[in-house]
Amino acid sequence: MDPRAPTLSRFRAVLDVLAREYPETPSLLSHRSPFELLIGVILSAQTTDEQVNAVLPALFSRYPGPPELAAAVPAEVEKIIHSVGFFRRKALNIIGAAAHVRDVQGGTIPATMDELVRIPGVGRKSAGVILLHVYDKPAIIVDTHFGRVVRRLGYSDVRDPVRLERDVAAILPPELWNSASMRLNYHGRRYCFARKPACGNCPVAALCPSAGTSG
Ligand code: SF4
Structure with missing residues (x-):
């Protein structure tokens, strides 16, 4: 053969x-929690992990968790994530994702593909990153x-x-x-x-x- x-x-x-x-x-996106990885992976669409890593410290110092980010003003988030590209849509996505995690998931990041792809800005690729790195599930x-x-x-x-x-x-x-x-x-x-x-x-x-x- x-x-x-x-x-x-x-x-x-x-x-x-x-x-x-x-x-x-390891994941090349810097993160200290499943929530930080979720936000990082949403921001990583059509850009490099390095560019995302450069904005994450400022983002999470201002908005450390789902409640803070869910309540953020989009224009303020846009200023922080401007350099990652598609910043308007991504700002709305990460604010929406934080609100979804807070309101629908009780503050935790879901552990199934079906639930993950319902989060704003999360497609199968991003969901797979969470399943693999957070839950060690096949993806x-x-x-x-x-x-x-x-x-x-x-x-x-x-x-x-x-x-x-x-x-x-x-x-x-x-x-x-x-x-x-x-x-x-x-x-x-x-x-x-x-x-x-x-x-x-x-x-x-x-x-x-x-x-x-x-x-
Ligand atoms: S670099 Fe890519 S295309 Fe070239 S031999 Fe390796 S796997 Fe194949």
């Missing part, structure tokens, strides 16, 4: 190699890095995140979802760049059908 065929055994081999490369894969987190690496490794050929998530779920058992989510994300940031991936130095090149062909 072609050693680069899209099999579970090859996927496991990729994850084993990446486990040595990335022994620790396939399809962000730009994960999707790109999955496609190059030959486990999906679609760009739509929901369909790509389905493709990965069809091959990987749930106990591997979290390690795959984080290791492929890290790998996309460190080697498998969108433009000019570093295939020459990539530790999984021997297992990758796209080695030397992208970018």
Whole structure:
């Protein structure tokens, strides 16, 4: 059989190699509580974690928890988060999320996908971040890095995140979802760049059908 065929055994081999490369894969969003991670992940849409981390200390020093942020004046929040982009919509989303957590969830961050995606500004990707990092529940987190690496490794050929998530779920058992989510994300940031991936130095090149062909 072609050693680069899209099999579970090859996927496991990729994850084993990446486990040595990335022994620790914490969230790159700074947070001290589930609430802070929730707000950080909402703000991280279409921007970098670094840009979000830069505004979080000022945001949480002014609005330390759901009651304070839920009662915030949008224009004041906008001033603090201006640099993360889409700041008007994001200000309304994080104020709405804080109000939802306070009023619907009794101040706690929910632990199911169905409940999480009802929070303003939270889609499946953000919900997956909470499930994985807060509750250690299985989640396939399809962000730009994960999707790109999955496609190059030959486990999906679609760009739509929901369909790509389905493709990965069809091959990987749930106990591997979290390690795959984080290791492929890290790998996309460190080697498998969108433009000019570093295939020459990539530790999984021997297992990758796209080695030397992208970018
Ligand atoms: S060999 Fe290249 S395309 Fe394949 S995972 Fe590594 S960096 Fe990405």
